Amino acid sequence: MKAILEKMLNRRRFLQATGATGAVAGVAGMGKLAGFTAAAGSAGVTSTASAATFADARMTKNICHQCPARCGINVYTHNGRVTSIYGDPGNPIANGKLCPKGHLGTYFLYDPDRFKGPMRRTNPQKGRNEDPGWEPISWDEAYDEIARRINELRENGEAHKIAHFYGRGWGPSDAGLYGAFGQLVGTPNSAIGHASMCAEGSKRAKAATDGNNSYNAYDYKNANYLLTFGASFLEAFRPYNYLMQVWGHMRSKSPRTQVTAIDVRMNPTMAAADRYLMVKPGTDGALALAIAHVMLTEGLWDREFVGDFGDGGNRFRAGQTVSPHLFNEKWTRGLVEWWNAELKDRTPEWAEGITSIPAGDIVKTAREFGTTRPAMAIFERGPTSHTNGVYNGMAIHALNALSGSMFAEGGLFYQMGPSYGSGPADADDYMDDIARDMAGKHPRIDMAGTERWPFAGTMMQETARNHNAGDPYKLKMAMFYTTNPIWTAPDAPEWEKMMSEIFVVDTSPYPGETAKFADLILPESTYLERLQDSPTYPFEGWPMTALRVPAVEKLYDTTEFGNMMIEIGKRINGPTGDYYRQIDSVENLLRHLARGFEDDPGDNGVDSYESWVEKGVWYKKPYHWKQHRGVFLEWDGQGYNREMSEEEVGEKLLRTQSGKFEFKSSHLEEKADYITQHLAVERDRVGFPQWVAPEHTGGNRDLYFVTPKTPMTAEGRSGNIPHAIALQQPSVGGNDRTYVEMHPSTARERGIRDGDRVRITADLGTIEGYVRYMPQSRPDTIVLPYEHGHWAQGRWAEAQERSVAPGNPNEITANVSDPISGLAAYYTGKVDVERV
Amino acid sequence: MAKWGMVIDLDKCTGCQACTTACGMENDTLPGENWQDVLFYTEGEYPSGQMKWLPRPCMQCEDPSCVHVCPTRATYKDPDAGGIVFIDWDKCIGCKYCMIACPYGVRFFADEAPLVEPDLKEIFPGSGGQLWDPPGQSPDQDRKRGIGVQPKGVVSKCTFCYHRVSKAPEGVPDLDEDDPELVDYVPACVRTCPPKARFFGDLDNPESNVNKLIANKNGIRLKDHTGNRPQVCYLGAGAGIPAFQPKS
CATH class of the missing domain: 3.40.50.740 (Rossmann fold)
Structure with missing residues (x-):
């Protein structure tokens, strides 16, 4: 174990070394940077840092690469070898913690199947x-x-x-x-x-309702109720590591955060929730509409955000229309029209017939959600990966308006970008x-x-x-x-x-x-050998950007992807080559970006490229906006003291045409003809969150086929990581491959015994796999976590039949997409299963 | 000397297995050689089925069955080392008697056919008497305590990350990973646990946080009827190992 002082000393020595290294630089616009910048490295040459630099026990800053979350990691090396990886206590996502994937980074670096050079x-x-x-x-x-x-x-x-x-x-x-x-x-x-x-569907559902074509940032710490729809909160939602940290907090704080989980299969999120509702695939929107229906009929909507009837009474009664002029809307638009056109008929009893969830459970869930504040409804790929995905998502997201959690404490909002400087050159000039x-x-x-x-x-x-x-x-x-x-x-x-x-x-x-x-x-260096920046995915709203710093010398003749782009660019005829010579290198690009920190130092003191390398992350709290009891407030440097006008809210936060949360989406109405043509929705109804039945592929086949991520699914690469293979699907003993989870009654009807090899047939063909009985599954749904079935990924991925049993589910997944979001409907195909 | 104990709050545990992989990388274990495993159980049937999980390190029993049965006294409990149960790899003959005797199934014999092929032991063959040479092997090695990579033909097990814990300042009541002065001395599984479901401290110190947690939340020890008296305590619902049900 290294003493802290020794670590700091070593880190300083490392900084000196990296300063001498001509690495790569490049900047391009993600998020708030619209333009692009580049970086170049010494092409064809690996790192120039001397071996002695890496000889001793050291710790360097990096960002995990195994999911989109961007957890900061401390990478420990001894004698130039990475020996362990832990979460960076100074990184606001990691807080010293890691998910199960993060520790396995060593094997991504030392994977013997890696390419050794171009x-x-x-x-x-x-x-x-x-x-x-x-x-x-x-x-x-x-x-x-x-x-x-x-x-x-x-x-x-x-x-x-x-x-x-x-x-x-x-x-x-x-x-x-x-x-x-x-x-x-x-x-x-x-x-x-x-x-x-x-997961494009959730972004489009939000664009259609609150005007932000983005994933959300969330204030979980202060939430008292979570409704999670198909988000795999404790398996694959991002940032997974942080979600588990906050789960520990939510489940032990006072009051304890209540959780109702909605999904199509048994998983840790369902198991750990206070209540689980196992819906029929593709019907989450119907469930959300019924919850909204109950919130209105029972008067449980947030009046300070949504508004109220002029006389304070409640005229929302099942099946009955309401006169729009009786209701004074505040930060929403179209509530009564939505009720009249759709919601009045979306009773719990109706939803039971669509979703298979008992009406009584829907009412209980709606009452809890409607009477607890702050309460959030979150969703991701599960409900949206169907042909009705955007409408499912809109119905769920509408609950966040009804509960008043938009931009509220314990609610959800959107991500700010980092204070980057501009890049070395402007492409417009070249x-x-x-x-x-x-x-x-x-x-x-x-x-x-x-x-x-x-x-x-x-x-x-x-x-x-x-x-x-x-x-x-x-x-x-x-x-x-x-x-x-x-x-x-x-x-x-x-x-x-x-x-x-x-x-x-x-x-x-x-x-x-x-x-x-x-x-x-052109083999890229693995993440532990890279210099690379990374603004945060939507997290808690305030801006943050982390940095990958090479922990070891490049093992092989590899380089950063940014370098490849820059070096190719330098060889393009005409002014393009000049542009890339200006960008020069990834390091040069990153140094330009870091200049923005000089005027806006991070909370951890990062104000330069050098301090960014040392700390691994720049961030600046707080988030600048807050909706409190129907009033939007802006941070003035001291507190949320400045009340925002309606115009400002529309410009900065609720970025719809109306500047309100729209239950009647102007975004969708702009292209109403397209929607009418591609979905069975009447023209005057296209703007409302509504129930549209999903169109399943597979014809008369009777089993839904879902292919979720597990906690060990590491950006498509854990199929060749032996330790990950052994832990892939522990709930059914999946320690050498992934298995097809199947309800025993469904299996027995087909003469399939536990452990049998089966053939899964869809419109596009067949794949095979081994069955494990899962009595906790829906009898109409089979589950095959997607990870194996790789036929060219490396020695572990292809051994022990892992390349063929299970086969690759994407080979039999029809290329059908939600017409609105364009999200591929991965979970919408129906299949047959038979014993081989 | 402290008596080291671990507390695991099952109401916070999410079954993610980060403890398992952190342990595996810290201690250079092979796939399936999960010194710190998470066991999953399912019961009941749709729409009321259950899924449960139990993270399981070595219990470091006060009266360990494994020690009683070891014919060569290779496995021993060291009261001068926090009460941790170690294996002396120079004495272990790999008879696996301890593996049968252990009520918790937390001892491993990795010198056999691999769980995941191809065999890492062949891809990274051992040198200097090691079973294998992990590509990112940790520097700590102590054959007398079963720390590091084992030689061929011996049993291995959790050491409460003694190579870290032993360097902690004398007299600290708890090793809390959120304390920057202590984080490097915390066992890997505790240090990484994202929901902070794990706690590590001195069971002999009535002021320690682990003792307070056990007192306030009525901590229980698994299979207490065996008389082994684990130094690992569980909090929350579901702290138990369901009876074994053979598959029909």
Whole structure:
């Protein structure tokens, strides 16, 4: 054990060393930074820090990479090896703690299957069973080849056929570099993000109601009631580590926070809640509407936020309309119209028929939720990963308006961005004729934001289908960063076809299905070897940004993704190359960003690049706004002392057309024709949170098929981490693979015994797996946690039949999306199961 | 000398297994060699089924069954080391008698076919008599106390992270990970526990927080009828191990 003084000394020595290292810098606009900046590193050269720097026991700051949460970690090294990882006590998300994934980072670093350096494919044939025939090349060769292809496509007027795909973007120094790249190169496809295969539905539900196209920040510590809809609060919701910390607080404070969990399967959140309601998949919205119905008929809405009847009476009676002029709304819009058009008929008895939840339980839940303050309704991918996802989400989020928890203590709000300085250069100053000519000329390959998907910001899952159909065009080259849609996308095999036809660059440190189809491998350094910034995901609202600092020298010939972008950029003809020479390096970019801290030092004293490296995080409390008993207040430096006008609230917080929380969404009404065309909703009703039955794929098949994340699902990579495999699905003994959880009666009807190998059949085909009886499951729903079924991810992922039993559920998941959000309806397919 | 004890509040525990992985990385254990495991149980049927879990370290019993049965006196309880039960790997012959005798199932024999293939012991083969050479091996090694990576053919178990705990300042009533002066001395499972369901302190000190928690929340010891008197105490609902039910 190191004494604290010794640690500080070592840290200082490390700082000196990193100062001497010419690493990488790059900044690009995520969140509040709209532009992009870049960083470059010494291309083709690994870290220049001397080995002696890393010789002793040391601790460095980093951010975990195994989920989006961005927990700060202290990485301990002895003799240049990482020996342990603990949560950083100085990081407001981690608070010294970690989730089960975080500790396993050592094995991500020392994974023996990692790529050792850049490589070129020699076998022109691509396929699952084709050996790519990798031949090592230098970084210069790799960059030159990519740049040659880009320059050629640009000159031929085909810049739009260059695409970037990314999954986990961390900040300006990696995914933030895309914006300027697309602008300068002249492609609308830099970059296509994965949000439409993740949780985009909840963002769109919020955009439709409170005007913020964003995930929420939450004040859990002060909440007294939580209704969680399909959020996997104690398994996969982010930031998982912090949620568990706050769970310990909520469940032992006075008064104890009550929790009702709603999900389609048994899981730790359901088990730990005070009440669980196991709904039929895709029907969460019906349940939320019935809760809202009870809150209105029983007079349990928050009058200070929502408003009240002029005479103080309550005219909400089941089945009866109300005259809108009798109700004076305050911070909401359309309550009575919503009631008349939808809510008056959404009784608990009605909802029982849709959801299978007894009406009595719905009433009890509504009364608790309606009579407890502060009370929050949270949701994520579960309810929204259906064709009716946005309407489900709107119905749930409407409960937060009815309970008055929007922007309130113990409620939910939105995330502020960090005080970054501007980047080293502005892309607007480096546009050439090609870039200007291509701007706005072609739609994105995924057609997001076009009339095909007018509400969607990104539609990654449409890419392969569109490419294969040549509509709107065919891509020529694609570069992938922290994403693997050839395995994760619905109807994943479509991607194999596309990727066989185009020039593919993968940047993962590890083998994977994308790499199997790649033409070039540019291996990124693992997170413990990286310099990289990361503004927080929505957390508690106040701004925060953390930093990854290399804990050890790079094990192999790898570099930061940001460096790759910058080095490729430097090789683009014309002013684009000049732009990237200005960006220079990731480190240069980060140093520019950190200048913003000089004028706005963080609460932990971080006011420079150097102090950021030392502390690992910059943050500044408090959140600037608060709604208290129907009054919106702004922080004036001392307290929440300044009352905001309606205009200010509309501009800063409730960013809808009306500046109110809209029960009648102007956002949706703007494109009413589109919604009427794609969902069975009448034109004058499109704005209301409402029940729309989900459209399940699978025809007459009778079993719902859900594929949740477990606490061990680590950004798609725990399938090759032996310790994670052993802990993947402990509830049914899943210590060597994941199993298909099935109610015994459902299984026995099909002659399936506990442990049998089964075949799961959907519209798109079949996969196999092993069954475990789970009497706590819904008899109409089978559960297969998604992690295994990887056919090219490494030695552990593929051993012991883990690559085939279970197979990859995404191969039989139809590519169907919510027409509004564009979120892929992963959980909406119905299947058959039979014994093999 | 303190008598070290652990308190686990099951009303706060979320069953996440961070204790398991923190322990595994701190002590360089193999997959399935979970010195600190979390056991899951299910009972009942939809729509009223239950799922429960029980985090389970070595109980460091005051009267440990394992010590009674060990034919070579390799496993021993050390009152001068907080009452922790250790294994002397130089004496252990790997007979596994202790594993059978332990009422809590917290002893492990990893020198066998792996739970997860390929075998980490083959990917990272051992040197210097070690069973294997973990890629990020911790620096602490003490074969007399079963700390570090074991040699071939011996039993291993939780040591309450003695290599950390033993360096704590003399006389502290509790090792609380939220105290910056003490965080490095806290056992890995306690240090990382996100909902703070775990507490570690001196059971001989009536002023310690662990004793207060046990008193206020009526802490219980598992399988008390065995007379083993664990130094691990559980709080909250569900503190028990359901009877074994063979699968039909």
